[in-house]
Amino acid sequence: xxxxxxxxxxxxxxxxxxxxxxxxxxxxxxxxxxxxxxxxxxxxxxxxxxxxxxxxxxxxxxxxxxxxxx
Amino acid sequence: xxxxxxxxxxxxxxxxxxxxxxxxxxxxxxxxxxxxxxxxxxxxxxxxxxxxxxxxxxxxxxxxxxxxxxxxxxxxxxxxxxxxxxxxxxxxxxxxxxxxxxxxxxxxxxxxxxxxxxxxxxxxxxxxxxxxxxxxxxxxxxxxxxxxxxxxxxxxxxxxxxxxxxxxxxxxxxxxxxxxxxxxxxx
Numbered sequence: 116x117x118x119x120x121x122x123x124x125x126x127x128x129x130x131x132x133x134x135x136x137x138x139x140x141x142x143x144x145x146x147x148x149x150x151x152x153x154x155x156x157x158x159x160x161x162x163x164x165x166x167x168x169x170x171x172x173x174x175x176x177x178x179x180x181x182x183x184x185x
Numbered sequence: 186x187x188x189x190x191x192x193x194x195x196x197x198x199x200x201x202x203x204x205x206x207x208x209x210x211x212x213x214x215x216x217x218x219x220x221x222x223x224x225x226x227x228x229x230x231x232x233x234x235x236x237x238x239x240x241x242x243x244x245x246x247x248x249x250x251x252x253x254x255x256x257x258x259x260x261x262x263x264x265x266x267x268x269x270x271x272x273x274x275x276x277x278x279x280x281x282x283x284x285x286x287x288x289x290x291x292x293x294x295x296x297x298x299x300x301x302x303x304x305x306x307x308x309x310x311x312x313x314x315x316x317x318x319x320x321x322x323x324x325x326x327x328x329x330x331x332x333x334x335x336x337x338x339x340x341x342x343x344x345x346x347x348x349x350x351x352x353x354x355x356x357x358x359x360x361x362x363x364x365x366x367x368x369x370x371x372x
Binding site: 118119122123125126129132133136140144145146147148150151152153154155156157158159160161162163164165166167168169171172173174175176177178179180181182 | 195197200201213215216219220223226227230231235238261266267271272274275278279282285286287288289290291292293294296297299300302303304306307310313314317318320321332333334335337338340341345351354355358361362364365366367
């Protein structure tokens, strides 16, 4: 496996882990809470809401408006 | 004074100021402005300017959300990437986002051990994901070749350069925002 392939595999691995975590939360809520419930808890703080909005909005900006700095 | 200084080291402030510094090293002015502004907004909250904002989170109907997602996707489909329309669409979501997050905190729910475990697991996941991206970015800087150490931006560039790629991306991005900010979630 080449280095670029390994890095792409790394990204896909974490996407798969994210899907698995979301599924575990739904299927085994006694292990970890469902993602929606965790977000309800996390988003009850205004500072966290602002921070997560800034990160989310920046992602949209970064991919659609900003030019990738190479 | 000492107490104010300690409060200013809120974890989110540290992360955002760190991001602004990282982007100043990268030489990305736009990102410095975004993370710098967010740091200042977070600091206003750390120092208790709670009077900013709304009494409760506004709600949006499924029809309004669907129309917004479809209209944004259509606009990005017909307009070039990095252009004025992309800029205006993204800018339009700043006041909407402000309304969605700048409401007074409800009573904080008491977390169960499953909630705390979940929060820790997701935080580790996000940090590890970001670490892979950081390694790729730093590697590409060292060897001077983004094809050897491709970042997510580099991998998505060919997709986002196509109209259907942009339209799909903005739709998924908006749907993730609806979920993340609990626009349709029951309290």
